[in-house]
Amino acid sequence: MAFTQPLPKSLSPSRLADFQACPRRYQHASVERIAQPATYATAKGRFVHFVFENLFLLEAHERTVERTREFITPAISAVLDEQVRSDLQLDDAMLEKMTSETLQIIDAYFAMEDPREVTSEGVELRLGVTVDDTPLFGILDRLDRDVQGNLIIVDYKTGALPNRNFDSQTFANAELYAVLCQAKLGETPSKIRLLYVSHGESVERNVTDVVIRARSNAATSAWKKIQRYYEDGDFPATPSTNACRFCAYKEICRSNGVPVPYR
Ligand code: SF4
The missing domain is CATH 3.90.320.10 (Lambda Exonuclease; Chain A)
Incomplete structure (x- = not known):
């Protein structure tokens, strides 16, 4: 089958990891661009990254733990948009969990390094x-x-x-x-x-x-294969317990006859 979508213009580390884990996952994620629903872990990761990104946009002397905590409220509106809320079925209890875990992470981070000295x-x-x-x-x-x-x-x-x-x-x-x-x-x-x-x-x-x-070399080798599979119109599936376990495309693969080993 020929793809109607263009090949991505570049290769990022996370997309390379997708390809190396299973070329079919790369096909679904990067060529067909089938959205991967947010999970609690991915949303929390983006939430925490938002907080630390904004911390380091402050002048060095302003990077206090109190100022860091202030970024939690803007993170709620910036990261937890309607699509993410729907994917997570976010309720008050889950939001409270995410904010309290982020507060703990902020405290743990300040025990590791003083961002004013970075x-x-x-x-x-x-x-x-x-x-x-x-x-x-x-x-x-x-x-x-x-x-x-x-x-x-x-x-x-x-x-x-x-x-x-x-x-x-x-x-x-x-x-x-x-x-x-x-x-x-x-x-x-x-x-x-x-x-x-x-x-x-x-x-x-x-x-x-x-x-x-x-x-x-690994990236170059992968990119050559990506171009070849794209021309062929098919990225092979390489199911394995590790690769399939947290993959968002299990049901698509099963419906296409791929023996996905993980429920
Ligand atoms: S479910 Fe398994 S075989 Fe299918 S795309 Fe994901 S990793 Fe590959």
Whole structure:
């Protein structure tokens, strides 16, 4: 079948992750653009990101815990729009849960770092660049400059902590951000910091040229396949328990005869 929708103009880390997990998921999400209903976890993630984005738009000396809490009310109207409320069937109890969990996250965050001492070079920084014929695009939560003058990629995480032996996916998105920084800004970040703000813990990894090359090659290889599958009119389904478990397209796949292993 030939697609009527155009191929996306670029590849982001999250869309690359979709493709690597299951090409059919990429087809549904990025080519056919079938909306993925909001879940409590995705809405809370956007809610918390809104609060921290606005915190870092303040002058450094204004970044207090009290000012941070003030962004919760604007987050309700900015993030919880009619579609999200409908997807979540949001009621007063759920809203109270989300706001109280965000207050806890704010307290946990301030125990991790003092934002008044952070030098940030970009917040929600949008970077797009073509590397090896592959158009890449990403939005970095924060790009900091440490006291030694090094660039640090900072990414907020509202989900579970990774296990001790971080798997290769833990840093995958942020490592692709490092590719973007090197190609677009001409400077390679020295480190990635993932802030697990729900837990008040962070994990870090140095950025090396080997990692940059590997992530860049993986993106290029995926983009070639994406173009080929698009021309073929079919992205293969690769069902697995891990991939299908939280996938929004289970019912579509089942109705198309894909043996989805997860209910
Ligand atoms: S339900 Fe499974 S097979 Fe279908 S798109 Fe999602 S991950 Fe792929």
